[in-house]
Structure formats: structure tokens, C-alpha cells
Amino acid sequence: MIFKQNNHRKWLAIIFLVFFFLLEIMIVTNNSSTIGIDHSIQNILGTMVSPINTKIFSAITFLGSPIMDSLYLIVIMLILFFKKKRITSFWIALVLIGGNIISFLVKITVKRQRPIGKIIPASGYSFPSGHVFGTTLVILTLIILVLPYLKNQTIRSLLKIILVIWLILVAVSRVYLHGHFPSDVLGSILLASTWWEFSELLYLRYYNNLKGLKLMK
Template sequence: MNKNKYWLITGLISSILFVILVSVICLNQSWIIDLDSQFQRLPTMTVTTIKNQFFSIITFFGSPIVNICLTCLIALGVWFRQNQLLNVIWIISAQVIGDMLVFLFKEIIRRPRPNNQVMKDTGFSFPSGHTFSTAIVVLIILFIVIPWLEDQEIQFAISLLSICWLGVVAFSRLYLRNHFLTDVLGSILLALAWWEIMRGIYFTLYNPALESIKLKHLKERKK
């Protein structure tokens, strides 16, 4: 199975699971409420001052605003490396439009945040904006940045660190009790589904543009 089929299947499954999760949350199913409540009572979620400070820092650097800035920096790197405006627009759109999509779902579903927040946060709970925007940054790194690197060990190290960073940001939202477990899971599912949509747009728009540039260069060489 090639990578395109793998991502297509991943995107479809994620979309279906996200729709199911949204449905059960909107229907206020008791088993979802029990799942979220049980997870928040895990011993690993014991609150301490040091952990509060640590995860507050993590949640700041995993915020949508910071992730948008990081995405713009990656897009700037792509511009200097490839000089392809379409790629820059695509990268920024993947993050910004995706964040807008998260906000739209928040306003439609209007799920209240947990009552026992460690660090007070405003707005609605589902899905987690921090987790979603961080997931998009990680996917951009894996899809755009990693192929630039020739050393496989460096590729593996950066990929692993990126995925671990996503895990830490997601856990910070749970530890600070700004989100339920299903908020974080829903964000990851939405990010994977949205990423597949953006990949489809990328290969639809970018490839013809790339071919036209190649043809232009060939014509100039012939002259």
C-alpha cells in the first residue's frame, strides 16, 4: 500500500470516528461522561505546584497563536528554499483555516469545560485547540521538513521529538483540566481528517503548478 492510500484510509477513518464522537457528545451519552470523569481521577493527574508551572509553560508554547507563528516560520523557510508561493499559502492555510474550523466546532457543540480547572481557561471545551494546532505543526514538520533532511538518524530523531511534543501538549491540557480526554482525542481525529483534505488540495494544486514551472524552464533552455 503506497503512502497516498495510507493517508486516504487514515483520513476517512478519522473523519468517521470524529463524527461518531461528536454525535455521542452532543447526545450526552453517559458512558462518555463516565470515561472523561474516570480519566480525570487517575493518580497521575495529582496536582502539584511544580507540575502546574511546568504544564502551564507547555500549554503556552502549544497554544494556537504560538503554533501559527511557528507555522509561518516554517512557511518562510519553504519560501527561501523553494521560492514557491503556492507552498507557503498551503502551509499557512492548513494551520489557520484548521484553527478556524476548530473554533466553529466549539461554537456549534458548545461543550462546557471541566469544572475543576487547575489553570482557568475560557471558551468551550470540544475540541482542544491546543492539541489540534500542535498536531498540524507536527504533520507539517513530518510532511514538509523531514524530507529535506538527508541523514536518516536526524529524520528519526526530529520525527520522534515532534510526536512526543504533541503527546506532552495533549497531556498538559488534561493535567490542567482545561479539557476532557474526549476533547483531546477529538482534536487528533479532526487534525488527521483535515490533514488528508489539505493533502488532497496540495496534490491537486501544487503538481500542475510545478509542471508548468518545469515546462517554462525547458522552453527557456531551448531558446
């Protein structure tokens, strides 16, 4: 099995989901506190705007784009497949496809407009951020499914820190470039974490069915 039974997993999924829905409600109702926090953070990042910072964050936002995140997951999926970890590869594919569908459905349901004054072009709706959503899934995949294969504990810990820093950088880049509000990137992390936990629960629920399909390697 990829995952072991864990009673905390269900509660984590519920907690992430509840916080996501609360944030979504605050955004849909134009909650003044949410708007105030968004604008405060945007103003702080606005003081950092410079040609060099724009180039750096533009590069980060490209590397953390939905297309690149999908590519990273496909590469991980193929490597695991050829390493005879077929069920893990298959599961990642479902997480990727299902996650993209869920993120899209939330976008067209909430229909939040993007911030004004975009530094680089950005189309579509603002909530949630596809960049941060996809990056969160990539990082969770690496930390939970890939890094455990490394025997050196120090290297594993260092890579985990680097991956978390990368997520923060992608999130900051989206706000810096005025592609998203801070609440958008927070919502993306919550939504991706919710989907990840529920995906684990679905895997455990249908483990025997997958085994019957002889995908279990």
C-alpha cells in the same frame, strides 16, 4: 509536487473523519461511556497535581497554545518561502487558516462546557482543544514536510519520537490543567488529521491550477 498520488490518502481521510464524527456524537449526546472514561483519566491526573507539576504543565500549555502554534507554522512557512519552496509555503498558510476556521466552527456548534475546577484560566468552549489541534498540525508539518530534508535517518527518527512525545505532553497538560476533557484532545487529533489528509487531497486535485499561477517552485 509536494505530495505524490496515493490511494490510501483518501481512505485515511475518511477513517479519521468517521471516528471524529462518532466521537462528536458521543459527546453531544452525553454518552455515559465517554463521560466515564473522561472522569477516570481526570481522576488519575488529579493525583499528580502539585505546584511543580502545575508550573511544568502551564509552561507546556503556553508553548502549545494556538498563538504559538500559529507562530511556529508562520516561521516554517517563511523559511520555506525564502528557500524557494513557495507552493509548500502557500499550502501551509491555507492549512493554517482553514484549520483555524474549522476548529472554531466545531467549537461553536458543539458548545461543550469546559471541565470544572480549572487550574489556570481558560475561556470559550471545550471541544475540540485548540492547543492540541494546532500542535498536531505543526507536528504533521514538521514530520512530513521538513524532516525529509535531513539526510541522517537516525536524527530524523529521533526527532519524530520527540515530536510525538511533545504532542502527548501538550494533550496531557490540557487535561491536567482542567482546560479540556480527554475526549476533547482526542477529538482534536482526529480533526487535525482529517483536515491534513483532506488538504493533501485538495492540493493534488488542484495541482495544475496552482502550477498555472506560477507558484510552483
